[in-house]
Amino acid sequence: MRLIINSVIPNMRLIISTVIGVMLGFFIGMSFPTLQFPSGIISYIEDNNSGITTLALLNRAGTSTTKNNSLLNSNGTGKIYIPSNPKGAERLAPGILRPESDLYLRRLWGNPSEDLQIQHKYLVTFTVGHDQKKNIDTAVKKFSENFTIVLFHYDGRTSEWDEFEWSKRAIHVSAKRQTKWWFAKRFLHPDIVARYEYIFIWDEDLGVEHFNAEEYIKLVRKYGLEISQPGLDPSSGLAWQMTRRMSDREVHKETEERPGWCTDPHLPPCAAFVEIMAPVFSRNAWRCVWHMIQNDLVHGWGLDLALRKCVEPAHEKIGVVDSQWIVHQVVPSLGNQGKAENGKAPWVGVRNRCRQEWGIFQARLADAEKAYYIKMGITPPNDTHA
Template identity: 70%
Template structure:
């Protein structure tokens, strides 16, 4: 009698057919699952460099996908923690750049091409750019001028060496007339009628424009400089650590108002003074200390960056600034001073005042002076109100505000 053959490897025909059908169905199902998602190419995706520093990654957005691949990249970018991510355009292969640490408005530029500062250095129209400058000036001096004071300005400019860039702001509209002076052909001329030096300063001396200069001289046109040497002045400013300064004024100068600015004998620099009774609420505050006038002020680069932001657009005479310059240096009673060893004469020529317009029977210089006084009060009120608003917002009570 025969015994049936038994083996685990033997399948019935219906089981074999069932396996084939199941396998084929799985392949079809997997195919449809695959095409229903966006295709990701690992050779073209940008993953965070901290994970795969050597792999360049991009993405391809599938037109059939409801999944936002941009959202995926936003998540990846957040992992980069402000590192550069290059994302190619869909339409062409142009690289997209976004660098938040760049200056505002320049986030789309590579850092290596950014020139965030400028200067007043003159350039040739020919030759190699690297050969344009035989001397690169380290300091800047500006005068706000009218042609009637040409001889005075000529004498003043000659006190400044080739280490200084010369800028003339012309309030009377006359510029080419100055070409009688050889130095004028190398100077920068800016001409807008009937404007003051603080109007010019706010519009043409932005901190990023004057950044190459260690010191910025903001001078009037009516200064006698017989006893002044600019290079020696710079040496003394550096020696005594002055961020804001002015030369001492000859005691016989016209319009000498403040004891602080009066030249002293037998000293290089002074930083405080004694004023008339009741004029100083604190010996370390203006006008007894931390104070110079605005007629012949000299600023360090860092101090000027702060002062420029403090200059108001509508208060063009600058009255009141001298009492608030102290807010731009610390400690002000040590960083602001008068250089006695290099002194000047204030000639008190009311030339800019003559550019005013007579009103109500008053002479041009009278209406200009009235505006100056109004600006003094307006500036002090603005500064006081701004400080109060700040301290209130911070929940603080200031011990003292801007002195009038």
């Protein structure tokens, strides 16, 4: 009998200890719901500047999550879901959303609110190669400190530009053998450049001796131009009469082209037209134009004839600024980035693709508008420059 009793007592002690341990663990868990992380993965590395420990940050996040979870019932009622938020952000509280950005450079240290000594009001981009370095240096100096400077490099050479002081403050984006419209479609989304009132998207071969950017913007505002360009010196690189500088005025919005070229004085190329060489867009106009740029058509030919789709009335809001004028130097630098084939110079293949893209773009635009009118049951307008 003594042997039986001695064997039962230890078993009873074990059972009682186990029960007590389970109950104690349960009550501790209920009392401290935020202790969710094993001590082995908590790092107590402390930020000496802020005094906030990693543990404190994790506990803050854990507390927030636990409180939110406590508000949910079995079918998930209480979760954030806001259909009016931007696509993909429906589960975020509206107060945290920042749908727009900018190209302002920021520090890696200090208070974020003190990063910017000046918030640039305008943006200018040049698509450049190393051979035009001196010309771009001259051009950039025509733009005040109110401008963010962006260089799109089509030859992959970026470090050589650091000899210029302004280059150290500029944004450099490099992709070999790409055009400015390829860069613009990928890096100038309207939500990225929303802080800028005007966006200059310029070629590299422009002479700017008679140009001042701040004076140009004053005239753009004065005449209500949403899409514009400087007048071109008629002695070099002139393709259209509309872009020819008129020396007797500040701005012009219409002109006379060759006979038979303009079926309507308010339509391109006699009005509502600027070239893709040195265009300037208001923030609102660029939001529309960016969406019209085709992802696979990189040269932009034909785009200038369609810019009028983005402003209304186009013949009043598109114009050429004559008193701030430039010279087109006609340097085929990007054209020479093409590939020589069948004994032909590299620029020949580039020019052929330009013409091909023009036809493709015009066909796409016409087809898209026709499909829209058919869907809406509307007779298409009589517009031969659709």
